[in-house]
Amino acid sequence: MPTPVDVLERRIDELRVAVRQAVLAGDRAQATALRAELRRAEREWDDALDEFADQTPVPPLLPIRDQVHNALTLLGVPAAPKLLIAVHEAFFAGEIVGARLTSLRRDEERSFRAAPRQRPYYLCSALTADLLAPARGLLAVSTWPLDRRIVGPLSARVDFLTAAIRIAEQAERHPGAERLLRRFAVNIPGATDSSFADVKPEVVVRAARAELAVHEGADRSHREAAAERARTQLDDAAQLFGSRELQRT
Amino acid sequence: MTSPERLRGAAAPKSHNARTIAALTTNPGCSRRAVMDAAGIDKERLAAYVGFPARFGQSQFAITRGNVFEAQLKADGCAELLRLLREVLGLPIPQVSYDDLESVDQLDARADRSRELLTRAAGGESGTLFDHPLLRLEVGGRWVYLEPDLIALQFGGTFYVVEIKSFAVIDGQADGTKVSAAATQAAVYVLALRRLLAEAGHDPGLVSHEVVLVCPENFSNRPVATLVDVRKKLSVLERQLARMARIDPILESLSPDLTFDLRPDSSGVPQRPVAELVDGLGQIDARYSPECLANCELAFFCRHEARGTTASLGKSVREELGGVPSVDLALSLASGAVAPADDQEEAAAMLRFAAQLRSECLS
Known part of the structure; x- marks a missing residue:
């Protein structure tokens, strides 16, 4: 055209x-x-x-892996690309180009396998608790303890609540994060008032902590058991990027 | 007597999905569709080859819209879906467990894993949301894998099917045909889920006859959930599936050398004379009604064939004019040119009255 x-x-x-x-x-x-x-x-x-x-787009100031690392460090839990983009947009300067996220994990894996532990951190997979396979669409940081990178049946909710707390704690200093926080708050019981008009970070933190307390214990025991299994069964690379071998057993 | 394999010829069988299984139930009286589906014949290709291509299909925009809406609901550990379920079903706070069964690649391994997790949940162990379970259903003597975009929900010992659809609910009202189609599809999943539990020795009644239908509200992307009772759909579906298993009596009445093989040459271009196929289709009774146009790939062929019959004018006309098969006969009865037979008396009186009204209006 x-x-x-x-x-x-x-x-x-x-x-x-x-x-x-x-x-x-x-x-x-x-x-x-x-x-x-x-x-x-x-x-x-x-x-x-x-x-x-x-x-014409302005090239980002940081390499994409640093951008993603920043967003993940703020959240403190494994997260999907979409959430990472939203978090980065709310808290950091510049923009993550979504299309480049798709190949990121593969590139990191290739780099790790070629020369293990040459970088201070790698962006790696979260692992499913039962099969220790890479969890679909979740990114994590290699320096986190292994049990934080495990996703059990309850972890999706626990990670969601943890992320909500982390975002709410940061939101006071970043007025731009209010929209992101609201997205979390509406799905946490007791985090918004009836009119949905005003989202107060301290209320969100309190509500999220209350629900988190219900799930945390069971989730932690799942994760720790799976992490223990991963440590004994998987080699270095598979501990970071997941195993595809256990599926058939 | 012929066999489904012989009818299909050398082509690979066309697989079913919930949409096609649901479409089966809309016209249970149609032998043609029953035979074609039981034999796994590619109706779309056949219809196009005999000169009546189906002019419908799912719009790419609708598919994209559906996927976006579903992704939104399932984002962040099903956060939005959980809120809805807590509101509608009163799902307790501790019940948030989520298992994605799609994380296994191979089809049979996925089916095994779905069965394992679902039966474990039925046995009273934990597990709340099961995403993308792979279910199986026996249709016309063949096992069909259903790869549903559904979530099975277990709480309080009962399973629910959660069906996410992207048509809007406006002011609490949604398009009736779409809700009905969604309910039929959900009923297919309910049935498959019940069979799965029954096979594992659990009570099939554990699966609720109510499904959770999640749709966008008004003109926004805000989801709203409603419980839909699918008992009626379930009984239609069960009857229809049982009928497909009993397809033999229909096959018995067909000539043994009947086949719908298109005889493609080495480059895949069909070589079979069209007249032979049309003749073959004519051997199996169809039951055309205008609703077929939205459900069946062969509908345009059947409509052409049914031209001039009262049935092609719709179900209500067909019922009113029982015993009067063609439009010509109806007109002759109305004008009094033909004397009605005993069983046509009632319809003829009505037709004459209608003709009288018409002539009075127009004179």
């Missing part, structure tokens, strides 16, 4: 030819009118070009 700039360029070419023909034919009135139109088209072309320059 031709962009407006393409259309304008074609129009300018046509007008130049028309002006030349008018001058050669001695039609001065026509030539003046066409010249005016040519100037106008050229001005529009300049404006369109400026707009184009505005659209």
